[in-house]
Amino acid sequence: MQRHLISAADLTRDDAVLILDTAEEMARVADRPIKKLPTLRGRTVVNLFFEDSTRTRISFEAAEKRLSADVINFTAKGSSVSKGESLKDTAQTLEAMGVDAVVIRHGASGAPYRLATSGWIDAAVINAGDGTHQHPTQALLDAFTMRRRLVGRDAGLGQDLAGRRITLVGDILHSRVARSNVDLLHTLGAEVTLVAPPTLVPVGVESWPCEVSYDLDSTLSKSDAVMLLRVQRERMNAAFFPTEREYSRRYGLDGDRMAKMPEHAIVMHPGPMVRGMEITAEVADSERCTAIEQVTNGVSIRMAVLYLLLGGNEPAVTHTRTEEK
């Protein structure tokens, strides 16, 4: 594993499985009376959020605090960034404070990569979403949720998702979640199908390791998991589809459609859900919908990533145990 986590595409199969296995152990900490580990005591992690995302930020914050790291939250709003300070200046300020890791969410694709490779800062960089590019911890928590539900908790240890068929439905064009998921699921051996209106499929999708379909109904019966993506109203600056109603009729998941899925298949949603449009309340509240589990799993996955990147004197590259009794 590398020093930073910028893109799901950087992870090898072994790295990804190591993160999932570690997260499985981290999940057990949540069942304890004291949900805290001393692992990152004395380390400082900054959550550098240039874009609002309460959900992702509190998930990272919970993970950092459970590992006993010192947490600094930085939001662009009201900070010097709104007075015109550049990313470089912000980074150098953090470096001067001696931070060990930066969790960054930025509206511009590539900002975390720039931060990690420019030499402005020595800390580990974890991408918490950049523009329409990547959101690796989201992809990891999705894969973790799939492995738990489709392979099993304990049976899943050491396993990937080989042969599982995953369908991603919705706004692929603006979705970093879709991009990260396609990369990671492919690495883990799953077959991915993207389903979206033609206007919401990005240019160059042919080069992605997945299938593309415009017809949801024909893919449902052969899916082990169907992941709905949020239709990002804030990015709908052009007429990508005629009306919300039409979108809902063609690409929304309702009870009838869910009935076409195999019995074991699950419905996933990264949240926030737009009920009535992408997903009906019936589906969202059903046993098969994992949206709430995904939130819980998010904390375990982020704990695993922080442990593997920051827990030692260098990132995890080996399973070898060097120990003194």
Place this chain on the structure above:
Amino acid sequence: MDSEQDKQQYEADARPVLEAPDIARVLTRIAHEIVERAKGADDVVLLGIPTRGVFLAQRLAAKLEEITDRKIPVGSLDITMYRDDLRMHPPRALARTDIPGDGIDGRLVVLVDDVLFSGRTIRAALDALNDIGRPRAVQLAVLVDRGHRELPIRADYVGKNLPTSLRETVKVQLAEEDGRDTVLLGVKRTARPGEQ
């Protein structure tokens, strides 16, 4: 990891100090000592420290069950994230922590490990226990005590006291993990990972 060749060479050079029948006998003795000291082992919970401590704990539990005719709860306690040398090595893959259903509150917890050396593993285990519950008492059972303590920690039950020099290595092999039961005393040639 050691290469297969390295491993074979090490095993050829090393001297066995305990063989399978010795290990079985030693565990039987420890089981009897636990029953005697705990006055029947009513509230005993065995927690093995991965990897080999867990197998030893399971074997001890089986022996305790033979003696007392009762089921003895047994689990495993991974101490990786409580180690004080985490920042000196790359992070290790985590092993399983499995606490028996009834928990450890008010119970007599017997920690089980293969080799007692610096004592730092046991210190970490005591920290980990602290986060899981509040045992009535904690005791320690080890197959081999090789000395060289760096902390004021001692074992309550010792399979074999094995005075060693720091140049020597002690390697425990158990059938569940290594295919055979033996304790090997070897000489350290270079700093190699995985040696204790």
